[in-house]
Amino acid sequence: MADPTRTTYDEVLYPSHTHSQTHPDRLATIATLFGMRPAPVDGCRVLELGCGNGGNLIPMAFGLPTSEFVGIDLAARPLAQGQAAVEALGLKNLSLRQGNILEVSADAGPFDYIIAHWIYSWVPPAVREKILAICRGHLAPQGVAFVSYNAYPGSHLRDMVRQMMLFHVRGFSDPQERVNQAVALTKFLAESQTNPDVYRQFMKDALEEILEHEEGHLFHDELAEINAPIYFHQFYQHARRHDLQYLGEADYFEMQNHQFTPEVCQALEQLSNSRIAREQYLDFLKCRRFRQSLLCHAEVPLDLTSKPELLTRFQFSSVARPVSQAPDIHSATIEQFQGKKAASMETDFPLAKAAMLILGEVWPQALQFSELVARSRARLGVRGPLGEAKDDPEARALCEILLKSYGTGMVELHTHAPPYATQVSQRPVASPLARWQVQQGDFVTSQFHISIKVEDEIGRYLLSWLDGTLDRKGIMNKLWRLLESKNALVIPDGDETTARREVEQQLERNLWKLARLGLLVG
Ligand SMILES: C[S@@+](CC[C@H](N)C(=O)[O-])C[C@H]1O[C@@H](n2cnc3c(N)ncnc32)[C@H](O)[C@@H]1O
Numbered sequence: 274m275a276d277p278t279r280t281t282y283d284e285v286l287y288p289s290h291t292h293s294q295t296h297p298d299r300l301a302t303i304a305t306l307f308g309m310r311p312a313p314v315d316g317c318r319v320l321e322l323g324c325g326n327g328g329n330l331i332p333m334a335f336g337l338p339t340s341e342f343v344g345i346d347l348a349a350r351p352l353a354q355g356q357a358a359v360e361a362l363g364l365k366n367l368s369l370r371q372g373n374i375l376e377v378s379a380d381a382g383p384f385d386y387i388i389a390h391w392i393y394s395w396v397p398p399a400v401r402e403k404i405l406a407i408c409r410g411h412l413a414p415q416g417v418a419f420v421s422y423n424a425y426p427g428s429h430l431r432d433m434v435r436q437m438m439l440f441h442v443r444g445f446s447d448p449q450e451r452v453n454q455a456v457a458l459t460k461f462l463a464e465s466q467t468n469p470d471v472y473r474q475f476m477k478d479a480l481e482e483i484l485e486h487e488e489g490h491l492f493h494d495e496l497a498e499i500n501a502p503i504y505f506h507q508f509y510q511h512a513r514r515h516d517l518q519y520l521g522e523a524d525y526f527e528m529q530n531h532q533f534t535p536e537v538c539q540a541l542e543q544l545s546n547s548r549i550a551r552e553q554y555l556d557f558l559k560c561r562r563f564r565q566s567l568l569c570h571a572e573v574p575l576d577l578t579s580k581p582e583l584l585t586r587f588q589f590s591s592v593a594r595p596v597s598q599a600p601d602i603h604s605a606t607i608e609q610f611q612g613k614k615a616a617s618m619e620t621d622f623p624l625a626k627a628a629m630l631i632l633g634e635v636w637p638q639a640l641q642f643s644e645l646v647a648r649s650r651a652r653l654g655v656r657g658p659l660g661e662a663k664d665d666p667e668a669r670a671l672c673e674i675l676l677k678s679y680g681t682g683m684v685e686l687h688t689h690a691p692p693y694a695t696q697v698s699q700r701p702v703a704s705p706l707a708r709w710q711v712q713q714g715d716f717v718t719s720q721f722h723i724s725i726k727v728e729d730e731i732g733r734y735l736l737s738w739l740d741g742t743l744d745r746k747g748i749m750n751k752l753w754r755l756l757e758s759k760n761a762l763v764i765p766d767g768d769e770t771t772a773r774r775e776v777e778q779q780l781e782r783n784l785w786k787l788a789r790l791g792l793l794v795g
Contacts, residue, residue: 289328308576427562
């Protein structure tokens with residue numbers, strides 16, 4: 274007889290990874306920018322609703338041993354998997370509990386941060402109500418809740434494909450068959466289009482997206498019985514009914530309009546007489562289909578005016594690199610910097626140019642504002658301290674540029690810096706969490722709470738060897754033996770010395786890559 278307590282998440286495991294946008298550091302950053310006084314990241318309590326196998330909470334708890342974490346989920350199988358990880362890693366600050374969100378008791382809180390990621394749109398209305406009721410009832414006075422959901426208007430597009438897939442798989446109950454059939458239908462529809470019209474492009478994009486999905490995501494997200502998107506203004510009203518207010522988006526750049534022309538931005542400001550309306554019109558402009566909104570108690574006074582001087586409280590990091598080989602930071606020449614994906618910024622302000630240059634050089638290290646300013650001024654050959662951002666125009670201009678750069682994703686802000694190694698030491702140490710994760714599967718978590726897929730076998734071995742006991746020679750010997758055993762050594766003309774040198778150089782490059790990914794701690 275079928276077990277009535279077994280859920281679809283027991284049947285097909287959901288691929289749970291880390292989500293840096295849910296990390297307390299991110300929530301504290303946005304809260305601080307909007308005038309709140311959030312709990313310190315290294316001394317907070319965090320609740321995750323629908324935590325699955327703890328893929329998000331386990332690395333958080335590992336990285337923040339002085340904070341406390343609670344995860345709740347209905348499905349026993351992923352939780353058991355998570356519990357095994359908690360025990361293997363000896364985590365004392367994470368409790369994974371099996372239970373229904375509907376039954377979370379009133380005395381469970383308070384929590385400084387509550388996370389409900391990938392759940393609100395996929396549960397019945399009563400559970401949606403309860404998620405927001407828990408946010409209201411269990412958040413500390415300065416607490417922040419993260420709630421993600423499928424949003425309109427973009428979800429109308431996604432729903433079109435979903436409905437066709439659901440019709441096609443209606444006769445199949447086996448999960449794998451449902452996934453296979455859904456992919457097959459989308460492929461068939463995409464490849465059958467001959468007219469060079471909008472529909473052909475749309476189906477081509479839909480297929481690409483579906484092929485990128487992990488199968489568990491397709492099964493649980495697109496083929497789920499419930500998948501109920503809403504407009505942002507409806508979500509806002511829902512939050513208000515629970516005495517919660519909209520704080521912002523977890524991704525600050527999602528609140529910006531920089532990809533539009535000045536005319537569009539002006540129209541947007543005129544059209545929208547409130548922040549909520551502006552956000553809604555932004556969704557129309559961007560055809561947004563997913564939101565990651567932050568909420569706090571309705572009575573918390575927020576300061577929504579832009580306050581660049583607040584930036585002096587943060588630590589900064591940036592992967593950005595100058596486009597020019599020899600950037601001129603001294604004059605008023607415009608220099609361009611390139612960040613992740615398509616992000617870029619340009620400035621003619623010497624202090625900002627020096628700051629961007631330094632951040633790119635020290636990445637992944639994060640620098641306090643005062644440290645960043647001191648190093649930038651030293652690079653420019655300027656002596657003496659910079660004034661306060663509220664009354665020194667130069668300091669204020671730097672803060673403004675950094676805030677704008679945060680909005681375009683060029684610069685990251687942090688309230689807390691995890692431990693990590695910025696150099697490759699004589700006896701490198703990879704994060705113990707990553708070393709453990711690499712024994713279990715393909716994904717490891719960086720010190721910055723980012724999931725990284727380790728695809729090659731050599732990379733996996735390398736990570737697992739870095740426990741601080743081996744020096745370069747020791748690592749090199751292991752690597753050489755491994756390559757030999759795999760018949761992967763290329764020794765041109767029997768010249769082993771040259772081959773060794775090449776492997777050594779490759780090893781050095783890979784160790785530096787691990788450091789820049791935030792996977793080394795010593
Ligand atoms: C789509 S998964 C998201 C997992 C995780 N939050 C993530 O981002 O990877 C949704 C999770 O919510 C859980 N869930 C659904 N309804 C629930 C309920 N009423 N009470 C507790 N957990 C529930 C499921 O078991 C599943 O693990």
